[in-house]
Amino acid sequence: MAKSPEEEHPVKAFGWAARDSSGHLSPFNFSRRETGDEDVRLKVLYCGICHTDLANIKNEWGFSLFPMVPGHEIAGEVTEVGSKVRKVKVGDKVGVGCMVGACHSCESCANDLENYCPKMILTYTSINTDGTITFGGYSDHMVANERYIVRFPDSMPLDAAAPLLCAGITVYSPLKYFGLAEQGKHVGIVGLGGLGHVAVKFAKAFGAKVTVISTSPSKKTEALEHLGADSFLNSRDPDQLQGAMGTLDGIIDTVSAVHPILPLVGLLKSQGKLVLVGAPDKPLELPVISLIMGRKTVSGSSTGGMKETQEMIDFAAKHNITADIEVISMDYVNTAMERLAKADVRYRFVIDIANTLAATKP
Numbered sequence: 001m002a003k004s005p006e007e008e009h010p011v012k013a014f015g016w017a018a019r020d021s022s023g024h025l026s027p028f029n030f031s032r033r034e035t036g037d038e039d040v041r042l043k044v045l046y047c048g049i050c051h052t053d054l055a056n057i058k059n060e061w062g063f064s065l066f067p068m069v070p071g072h073e074i075a076g077e078v079t080e081v082g083s084k085v086r087k088v089k090v091g092d093k094v095g096v097g098c099m100v101g102a103c104h105s106c107e108s109c110a111n112d113l114e115n116y117c118p119k120m121i122l123t124y125t126s127i128n129t130d131g132t133i134t135f136g137g138y139s140d141h142m143v144a145n146e147r148y149i150v151r152f153p154d155s156m157p158l159d160a161a162a163p164l165l166c167a168g169i170t171v172y173s174p175l176k177y178f179g180l181a182e183q184g185k186h187v188g189i190v191g192l193g194g195l196g197h198v199a200v201k202f203a204k205a206f207g208a209k210v211t212v213i214s215t216s217p218s219k220k221t222e223a224l225e226h227l228g229a230d231s232f233l234n235s236r237d238p239d240q241l242q243g244a245m246g247t248l249d250g251i252i253d254t255v256s257a258v259h260p261i262l263p264l265v266g267l268l269k270s271q272g273k274l275v276l277v278g279a280p281d282k283p284l285e286l287p288v289i290s291l292i293m294g295r296k297t298v299s300g301s302s303t304g305g306m307k308e309t310q311e312m313i314d315f316a317a318k319h320n321i322t323a324d325i326e327v328i329s330m331d332y333v334n335t336a337m338e339r340l341a342k343a344d345v346r347y348r349f350v351i352d353i354a355n356t357l358a359a360t361k362p
Contacts, residue, residue: 005028005029005031005067005133006031007031008031008132009031009033009034010031010033010034011032011033011141011143012029012031013032013135013140013141014029014030014139014357014361015027015028015135015138015139015357016028016138016333016360017135017138018066018067018068019067020066021058021059022058023054024334025057025070025138025333025337027360027361027362028067030135032141032142032143033130035081035082037083037084037085038082038084038085038145038147039143039146040078040080040081040085040087040088040094040143040145040146040149041078041080041081041141041143042074042076042077042079042094042142043076043077043079043141043354044075044076044137044141044354044357045076045077045353046074046075046076046158046159046162046350046351046354047071047073047074047075047136047162047350048071048166048167048348048351049070049071049336049340049350049351050167050194051193051256051278051340053072054337054341055279055281056068056125057337060281061281063125065133067133068124068125068133068136069138069139070124070138071123071137071351072097072098072099072123072124072165072166073095073162073165074096074123074137074162074165075152075158075159075161075162076093076141076142076353077093078090078091078092079141085146087146087151088146088149092151093151093154093156094151094152095150095152095165095313096137096144096150097123097150097166097169097303098123098165098166099115099120099121099123099148100121100128100144100145100148101119101120101121101129101145101148102114102120102121103117103118106118106119111305112305112307112308113304113305114147114148114306115303115304115305116305123136123137123144124136138330138333138351138353139353139357140353140357148306150165150306150309150310152313152317153313153314157322159325159350160322160323160324161313161323162323163198163323163325163348163350164312164313164321164323165313167194167198167348168198168202168312168321169308169312170277170304171196171199171277172315173301173308174275174277174299174301175187175202175203175208175252176308177301178250178273178275179249180206180208180249180250180252180273181203181206182206183206183208184208184209185206185207185208185249186208186209186211186249187203187208187210187248187249187252188211188212188213188233188248188250188251188252188267189210189211189212189251189254190235190254190255190264191214191254192216192222192347194323194345194347195254196212196254196347197227197323197324198323198347199252199254200212200228201227201321202316205315205319205321210228210229210230211229211233211247212227212231212233213233213267214232214233215234215235215236219232220234233267235263235264241263241267244267245266245267246267246268247267248269248272249268249269249273250272250273250275251267251268251272252275253275253276253277253278254278256278256279256280257278257280258280258281258282258284259280260284260285261274261285261287261298262285262287265287265291265294265296265298268294270294270295270296271294271295271297272294272296273297273298273299274297274298274299275299275300276298276300277300277301286298323347323350324346324347324348325348325349325350326345327351328351329352330351330352330353330356330357330359331356333351336349
């Protein structure tokens with residue numbers, strides 16, 4: 001008979017979990033493995049709430065495993081290290097992002113792209129090498145192989161840095177890979193949410209000219225005055241779209257709802273690139289003629305490898321880039337999910353695990 005999550009491993013743990021696709025989260029006792037020779041154990045201090053968490057607790061993509069402890073924007077402090085760990089020491093500020101394992105023998109892993117490994121192990125709702133379900137950061141502590149540990153510089157506030165482990169790397173990686181992280185490039189950012197607001201900050205830090213593209217005219221002032229974008233396009237205004245046709249070198253599309261991409265392709269210069277990093281739950285229509293006539297590209301991108309994730313954090317620290325956050329208590333998480341579903345957050349919820357989780361124990 002299979003052991004319960006509380007009995008699978010020797011080290012007791014406590015967090016909040018969804019038991020089924022209703023998505024309702026509640027207190028949950030479980031367990032984690034002992035600290036192995038190459039493992040790092042950390043006390044979780046903060047955990048960001050990603051739109052992926054919302055999709056997974058409701059099983060929108062069809063591969064959720066329950067019970068589920070979400071959370072892959074995890075920031076904390078090292079409490080124990082294995083005998084072979086050289087990367088960090090007890091007391092260091094560290095994080096765990098979207099993955100905790102991969103095969104380490106395929107071409108992707110050899111190229112520091114563990115995020116594209118066919119055997120990648122996600123931080124939560126995945127199957128670990130021992131056959132048990134992985135549990136994420138809505139919990140009191142975490143253990144992971146040192147390869148999947150990211151170091152935070154002392155200057156970075158952990159609450160506002162935590163979302164960079166997913167939102168940050170998800171936009172940083174395509175900006176770099178598709179040649180948009182260069183002085184003078186004109187980059188469009190679609191959607192001004194958890195990913196979009198960080199994308200604006202990174203693109204500006206790279207020296208790009210940035211246009212925010214949104215269906216919400218009310219976000220214009222925020223985009224231009226607070227986040228430092230150079231221009232704003234209301235994507236529901238045909239005149240504005242017409243006036244900006246053929247002006248962008250590339251677009252990072254962060255929207256996770258179904259939306260038309262033909263107008264976005266029209267904004268690209270010849271050989272421009274539209275990169276999708278949001279994940280709508282239904283297929284989008286592909287305007288093939290528009291791609292052919294301008295040798296334009298529609299592509300996708302998913303987070304980044306561990307080497308690039310550390311590079312991103314170091315770059316963010318150097319340029320004072322963090323997420324704009326609303327810190328919440330653990331017992332507010334279900335309300336936060338409801339608000340996130342309505343895009344009612346500026347721009348990322350972060351759970352204060354260290355100060356509010358323990359009080360929710362039954």
